Amino acid sequence: MTDLSRRRLLQTGMVSAAALPFLRVLPAQAQGSDVLVAVNGQTINSLDLHRTGTNRPSYQVAVNCYDRLVSFGTKPSMGGGLEFDYSKVEPELAESWTVSEDGLVLTFTLRDATFQDGSPVTAADVKWSFDRAVSLGGFPAVQMKAGGFTRPDQFAALDDKTFQITLDFPSKLAIPDLAVPIPFVINSTVAMANATEDDPWATEYLHQNTIGSGAFKVARWVPGEQLVYERYDDWASGPTPAYQRVVIREVPSAATRRALIERGDAQLSFNIPSKDALELSEIMDVNSTPIANCINCVGLNTSFEPFQDSDVRKAVAYAIPYEAIFEAAAFGRGAPLWGEETERSDIAWPRRTGYMEDLEKAKEHLAKSGFPDGFEVPFSISLNQLDWMEPTALLIQENLAKIGITVTIDKIPGADWRTASLVEKRLAFHLEGFGGWLDTPDYYFFWAYKDGHLFNSSNYRNEEIEALVDNTLHIPVDHPDYASNVQRMFEIALDELPRIPLWQPALNVALNGATDYEFWFHRQLDVRPVKPA
Amino acid sequence: MSDTTATQSFAGHVGYVLRQNPITMIAFGMLAFLLFCAAFGPSLVPYDPLASGAEILEPPSWAHWFGTDHLGRDVFSRVIVATRLDMAISVGAVALSFAAGSVLGCAAGYWGGWLDAVISRGLDMIMAFPLFVLAMGIVAALGNTVENVIYATAVINTPFYARVVRAEVNIRRDAGFVQAAKLAGNSDLRVVALHIFPNALPPMMVQVSLNMGWAVLNAAGLSFIGLGVRPPTPEWGIMVAEGANYIISGEWWLAVFPGLWLMFAVFTFNLLGDGLRDIVDPRQRR
């Protein structure tokens, strides 16, 4: 076949999946509206979310190539377009489900779906996949535990179409936790055929291959360069995606990514800097969705002396130039969290804190504290998140100097950041940006305010918070104690201030020639709903 | 050969080269300007280089010659103030590698034998590393400070000096004047330091000025990766690196002015290196 005829064939879109091995780079422009080219800055390092060492950008493969039992609905977003709706759990692979009276037994009925190799999806596949999610350890096991799933014996395949989970205790987080990317359903027959004695869960095979029932399969993956999705036309769990192929290109330089989307050589640029979002929004669609349950905040580590003093913490909170930071670091994308508190009666989270830039008040608090003449402290930021951390740190440094606190900025390499800030919790004064996948305030508090928990980088401990979170985490949101418990948490956290909320960051996505992007809590690109503009 | 005539003829040669080569003269002028900026820049600039302002990302104007950056800081002031730090980094790195290279090169060249073998293989080892990545590794491992940038740059430059010195010392260790100095009762150390080593100085001076430029670029490259000086300290490399992200969105002045300044400094050092080579290279004397 000559090149010319090969090209023409591609243009007519006649290439079948069988020809794929010969087409290792898929032409974009030639294909017109059949192919979506999306760019992002990060490397996908595995096709298997459960594998040890799989990084965050790789989660999108689980989302796009596999199905889960349930998913969330969508609602219009204040950032433009649609976003997931935590309050509405919708069927995906499960057609319907029931919850027993005591809330302990969840029974799912599967729809008629087939895997990409044509074999039917059975409850046994679901059981095998769930066993795998809790058995391989690492982050998947931790996330499963949040919903109350810890052991394989909790899962049972009653017949081909019926799958049952038995919980140790009822929890409002159980069903939402089935909609996160982790419990995805794998073709267990194919997987087991590729398992070995050393590798009973077929991690090596799943690392390189997608064997799901999802809307796409991975046709080609070159780590560090690109990943190509090919549509699975018999996808049963949702409407057929508009694109035949989706090419995810990795482009490390943000400036290059911007040039590509602006010139229209890419139709979607994922997770762009806020400044680009602001400027590109004048010439194309840019969705800037405030990330649910996520807060960029200043961490004051209570194991370090000055920050054990509540007046010092308040002095810092009043010295922060919130408005200037929001403009310089976030270019106004996201939601401000300083200033007048909204009605205490509601339990919205993230919420305004009541603190604002007021150097007089800051000086008063510092004068009352044990450090009236100020002190010196290093302020740590991550090299990987310089785009928002550096301007924030510089503006805070400048203002703190005005009240007598001398700050030196310490850039910590990305590989050390998690160790230093979250695992060893040894950074006295730092920035932190945790966001919870499950969207309830108590879930945020569980991770960020409970002693010893990962995102509590401030080493904060308060007995009442400990008890409140334990008592609230699993009760339903319509429980009579729920609202009052959550309000009490807010009250304590905002008075004690181990973390000073700055703003709720946004996830910026630019679309040039594509439309119908949806924001999801996992902050990865779900390509299924995206359509040509 | 008496000292005075040697000095005179050398001065005459320098004068000749400078006359012959106006660019070297210009380069000396440029160096003087850079040194002036390094010495007096911080007290002369119109704005505090660290103070943020309300005018964010303003293009160049009369008030801000080089425009303002994303925090409203004056780019001109930052560029000028950075001269001192960048010069310090390059001078520091070059001085360290000069010293280390001299000692290693003398030892290897003069005593030879196993010492030479060990030192030479050690230097080969450093040269076998991809140098920029070695510098990155050193800074990442030791910590992100200006001192460590200097150390890293010095380490990767040392083999170049050591090799030059070793070669120069090696060919002279059995020369007549060395034998004479030894017979006169001078110790080995004294002979190496006072009689042989000075002969290696001319080729080393050329290396020095070339390396100064390279040291600045190296520091800039490290900053581009995110390793290097701490914010908010102004430094050319980090300013170019940060500014580079703004070029596509039209704020060209953020990268272009520090870039031109950086180029100016490296350019100066490189031209000086060429001029120095003409001065010390006897083949140029006609």
Add this chain to the structure above:
Amino acid sequence: MSARARLIGARLLQAIPVVIGVVVITFVLTRALPGDPAVYFAGDAADGASIAEVRARLGLDKPLPQQFLAYVRDLVQGDWGDSLSTGQPVLSDLARRLPASLELTLIALLLSCAIAIPLGVMAATKPGSWRDHLCRVLVTAGVSLPTFFTGILLIYIFYYLLAIAPSPLGRLDFLYIEPERVTGFYLIDSAIARDWETFGGAAKQLVLPASTMAIFTLAPIARMTRAAMLQALSSDFIRTARAAGLSRRKILFGYALRNALLPVVTTLGMVFSFALGANVLVEKVFAWPGIGSYAVDALVASDYAAVQGFVLAMALLFVALNLIIDLLYAVIDPRIGFESA
């Protein structure tokens, strides 16, 4: 011939301690990097138990000497380990990425030589003239610009403003089909497959990054050419040739340049190994899937196996390169040429 074989043998022997040293230093350096790969790769919300699990899987719970022995044992068996950040064996990562870097560097050097050698010759024919000065200023300006800055500037002008360059997206635009892999060099592979369209596509992608690197490498080559030519032109045999009334052209290119090539080749070798390490930054800017950007990412993520593999590969390449230069010496040694002429 046997003398040459002995030379190669001696060179290889000398290289052994160097490579061993590089392996040891790299191991120590990676272990000194801040950060804990187990924490980094355990995932976002991993707890203590799962971090410990990952650490044990990576073998990082063992004492350092034991880790080193395990590393060397694997290395001897040809196993360079798996990269955590790409999830692939390091060796296959390098095999895929090294040709990309080599192709870029070689094209850049060719481009650079094509400009720098004539410039150097021109400068040497009339030292001290305005041409000499202009040439010197031009190449010095080139080496004075940080490569990442030149790169972004070129993208801005030729891709963004003028739209005459292809999108800076690595080695091939989407329009083209990756040639069947033979050498890993797209230009060669597509030429073998007689796929001239892809050849053109790959060449187009190379223009901007190769120019960026070429600008940076002009100076040493031009300078060395000038210096070597000056030396050659002032030597006795050229005077003899002149006296014998040979044409200017013949003297310049036939004799002088041939003599001057030796130091130029030495310089080229140094520039090549330097450029291969230094195109880290160019690769970042142009999304070029080479080993430079691979090394940077690995270093930032404390991805031990990848960093070690990269450095080892570069060191081996360096040793090989020096051997090639030594052999080239013999080939272009002008004395041999004169005897046969």
